Amino acid sequence: MKIYVFQEIDSTNTEARNREKYSAGDVIVAINQTAGRGQRGNKWSTREGENLTFSVVVEPEFLPAAHQFLLSETTALSVSETLGHFGIETRIKWTNDVYVGENKICGILIENDLRSAIVERSILGIGINVNQVHFDEWIPNPTSVALELGRKVDKNEVLERFCEVFERRYDELKNTAESLAEGIQHDYNERLFHRDISCRYFIPGRGEVMGIIRGVMPTGDLAVEINGITETFRFKEIEFILGR
Ligand code: BTN
Numbered sequence: 001m002k003i004y005v006f007q008e009i010d011s012t013n014t015e016a017r018n019r020e021k022y023s024a025g026d027v028i029v030a031i032n033q034t035a036g037r038g039q040r041g042n043k044w045s046t047r048e049g050e051n052l053t054f055s056v057v058v059e060p061e062f063l064p065a066a067h068q069f070l071l072s073e074t075t076a077l078s079v080s081e082t083l084g085h086f087g088i089e090t091r092i093k094w095t096n097d098v099y100v101g102e103n104k105i106c107g108i109l110i111e112n113d114l115r116s117a118i119v120e121r122s123i124l125g126i127g128i129n130v131n132q133v134h135f136d137e138w139i140p141n142p143t144s145v146a147l148e149l150g151r152k153v154d155k156n157e158v159l160e161r162f163c164e165v166f167e168r169r170y171d172e173l174k175n176t177a178e179s180l181a182e183g184i185q186h187d188y189n190e191r192l193f194h195r196d197i198s199c200r201y202f203i204p205g206r207g208e209v210m211g212i213i214r215g216v217m218p219t220g221d222l223a224v225e226i227n228g229i230t231e232t233f234r235f236k237e238i239e240f241i242l243g244r
Pocket of ligand 1 (some may be wrong): 011036038039052054097106108211
């Protein structure tokens with residue numbers, strides 16, 4: 001993987017979209033990201049130099065568009081495993097946030113370019129809270145590597161470890177995509193946030209329910225048991241209600 005480091009840039013995901021400059025395997029890193037983008041049009045804000053904000057370019061032409069969620073799984077799992085190497089146990093909150101207990105340590109924004117029925121190019125944008133210990137009030141429930149370990153770590157070591165883990169997992173995805181990347185699916189589900197625990201969820205149009213997450217399918221749909229019946233939900237069809 002080839003790493004490009006920018007002292008200041010609006011968003012590494014936006015930069016990575018430049019097809020003339022970047023191709024598969026390139027990693028774009030910002031020391032200071034001034035207009036970081038999050039999921040659902042949210043912004044992603046981090047303090048200059050304290051955290052990891054980077055994007056990985058991949059060209060997974062082997063991946064049918066219907067199974068593009070496997071890329072999310074591969075990315076979130078790689079972050080979770082990377083943090084594990086630093087002694088931090090995490091869970092993956094569907095679709096692809098990484099949590100320590102009830103607090104978020106990493107956000108992921110994946111932007112896919114589809115060509116007919118395949119994923120031609122994808123930007124995997126990753127924000128890991130590494131050394132930040134004070135967060136703005138509006139950020140709901142943040143944590144960081146430093147807050148979890150009680151000491152600062154070298155951000156570059158975290159990035160290097162991520163690249164190693166990701167390369168291995170991405171090869172696995174490539175080699176097993178035809179059989180729906182069973183190993184990745186399994187390991188993602190093993191780390192799934194709130195799996196097999198009864199919790200409250202909000203379902204638009206139905207209101208609040210008690211449900212038990214049973215797993216995520218290769219399509220990305222979430223299987224939740226409600227009143228003894230397992231139903232599947234697509235992105236935005238069900239929301240977590242986290243105690244704050
Ligand atoms: C979220 O949790 O809402 C996703 C946050 C993703 C943030 C990362 S930081 C690096 C990359 N560049 C961006 O503009 N966003 C992603």
